[in-house]
Amino acid sequence: MPARIPEPRFIEPVLGVVFDLDGTLVVSRHDFGRMRHEVIRLAERYGVTPGRLSPEEPLHRILESARDELRSSETPTTVILRFEAEFHKLIDGIEMQALDRTTVRAGAPALLRGLHERGFRLGLLTRSSEPFTREALLRTHLDRYFPFTRTRSAPGPAKPSPEALLYLLSEMGVPIERALYVGDHLIDAECATRAGVRFYAVLPDPSESSTMSTDRFLAAGASAVAPDLTELARQLQI
Known part of the structure; x- marks a missing residue:
């Protein structure tokens, strides 16, 4: 039953x-799979170790993990802020495509x-x-x-x-x-x-x-x- x-x-x-x-x-x-893969590629361009982030994780966890690694590698705060801004711009763009x-x-x-x-x-x-x-x-x-x-x-x-x-x-x-x-x-x-x-x-x-x-x-x-x-x-x- x-x-x-x-x-x-x-x-x-x-x-x-x-x-x-x-x-x-x-x-x-929403195309969450595309969002996750593109966010991971973005994070790796900013210095996150390739393969460290998993596309199986939700987006907010991917962002947290990327931010933590960038901080631990002493990436300048201005660079991290730029990464976060690009992250949100990327997600916003893909998200708006789902409106129709x-x-x-x-x-x-x-x-x-x-x-x-x-x-x-x-x-x-x-x-x-x-x-x-x-x-x-x-x-x-x-x-x-x-x-x-x-x-x-x-x-x-x-x-x-x-x-x-x-x-x-x-x-x-x-x-x-x-x-x-x-x-x-x-x-x-x-x-x-x-x-x-x-x-x-x-x-x-x-x-x-x-x-x-x-x-x-x-x-x-x-x-x-x-x-x-x-x-x-x-x-x-x-």
Whole structure:
């Protein structure tokens, strides 16, 4: 029998809900493989040892590893900053190419409309750039629901740093104990659990290849797992 998807265990009244974007509310089909390989080539041009970085790692880990090696080899700070600027420019360019194939995920409009009508404060925390996030929300007509957003373009920590989520919740005026973060990736679970915020997982859209499962999310600290946004709405009584 398939694993039973757990029901939420928390009874504290939720005031604010923060969502991930890619995979959770929209399906973007980013070419992450291309991003990782091109970033590794860029890092090696700046002096990272060839073969040291793995294309199997997520982008933020590749950046962290490249930055650490450059620092350990006493690369000048100005050079590291130039590398980071080129990194973001490269990723931003590839990311924007996905806009034409970005679609809203089934159930997202109804879920967000229901939360909005019931007075929940809604926020968006994403590793996408600010230009991509803004345009993706406009194209999918979800922009009206998000007065609070934090992207990787924002100054300061980015997801999965817990500080990124805590900064956003502070802007929203939502206490940690009354917050909920919703995402479709282990990075989202890591961010939420390290911040002390309850996390609800949504399994990836069937159109996307993924190894995520209910068991993996529960092991990562999820309080509940929904197969789709329609079931998430039911869990939230929307």
